[in-house]
Amino acid sequence: xxxxxxxxxxxxxxxxxxxxELTQADIASRLGVTRQTIIxxxxxxxxxxxxxxxxxxxxxxxxxxxVFQYRASQDQGDDAN
Amino acid sequence: MTDxxxxxxxxGEEKTAWVYGTVVLLTSGTYFAYMGTQLAQRPAEDxxxxxxxxxxxxxxxAGVIVGTIVSAIGGAVWTGIRGRxxxxxxxxxxxxxxxxxxxDRRSFAxxxxxxxxxxxxxxxxxxxxxxxNWVFLAGTVGAIVEVTTKVxxxxxxx
Numbered sequence: 001x002x003x004x005x006x007x008x009x010x011x012x013x014x015x016x017x018x019x020x021e022l023t024q025a026d027i028a029s030r031l032g033v034t035r036q037t038i039i040x041x042x043x044x045x046x047x048x049x050x051x052x053x054x055x056x057x058x059x060x061x062x063x064x065x066x067v068f069q070y071r072a073s074q075d076q077g078d079d080a081n
Numbered sequence: 082m083t084d085x086x087x088x089x090x091x092x093g094e095e096k097t098a099w100v101y102g103t104v105v106l107l108t109s110g111t112y113f114a115y116m117g118t119q120l121a122q123r124p125a126e127d128x129x130x131x132x133x134x135x136x137x138x139x140x141x142x143a144g145v146i147v148g149t150i151v152s153a154i155g156g157a158v159w160t161g162i163r164g165r166x167x168x169x170x171x172x173x174x175x176x177x178x179x180x181x182x183x184x185d186r187r188s189f190a191x192x193x194x195x196x197x198x199x200x201x202x203x204x205x206x207x208x209x210x211x212x213x214n215w216v217f218l219a220g221t222v223g224a225i226v227e228v229t230t231k232v233x234x235x236x237x238x239x
Contacts, residue, residue, distance in 0.1 A: 024085050033174035034092045036235075045238030046176050 008071045009047045013038070016060045016067065031055050090160070093171040094180070095235045096152050097145075102228035104144035109221040112137040116214065125210040134217055180234040188227040195219030 017027060024042070028035040031052065040046035041056075048056065057064040091099070112133060119128045198219070202212045 025087075032172070033176070034170060034172050036089060036092050036095075037174050037176040039089060040176060040238065046179075047239075049175055052175060 009068055010044060010071060011041065011068045013042050013056060013060070013067060016062060020060065022059075027056065027059055030059050088160070088165055090156065090170075092177065092235070093153075094173060094177045095232065096156070097149055098228050098231040098235075100148035100152055101145050102225065102232070104141055104148055105221060105224045105228070108137050108141045108144060109217075113218070113221075126208045128210055130210055130213055134213065137217075176239065179239050180231055183234055183239060184227045184230040187230045188223045191226050192219060192223045195223070 013027075017023070024035050024038045028038045031038075033052070037046065037048075041048055053068055054064060057067045060067060115133060116128070116130060119130075195215075196219070199212060199216055202215055
């Protein structure tokens, strides 16, 4: 079995949680999901639904695009550099 | 409050998938081993397979129920012994549903193919032993496909 399957959506949940002193369990209980789901999202192993993405941003008190970033492709990222 | 460094237990759904896979392997494995010994002794048409199959199905259902309860209690006792008791979490969220949909889709695709084999056996007018056992084997492999897909998705991502 290889490493985790990457998604093109990256996020700053861990960093934003740390700023607000929130644990994975805190966010999970506020959203009614398992802590494992929050871990999977933070590690890029699961892309949440749009609704959950908005809920996470709401709990972290920032706009959605400050939490999640979409990387269209590696080539486009390289072109930008 | 659970901090981020705390042990991350399996979700209830992942634990159930493991229990289901283990029980299916044990019960169906025993059934097919028994049928193998019967086939070595007598022709297929003389083998009574319906009762052993029904017993296997019943044992699988009972095994999953008992296994799920035992794993929940055992998990709580084990974490308690190690001084980090965690209440069993039976929350089912959108990730669980996404993983279930993926596993169901793959299992259904496999079973659809297997059903073509069943039709072929019926058209060839083979003994009901082979048709019944082919369907049961397809169900067993379909269950293993479902469990493998779930466990892989929980570990590697959806």
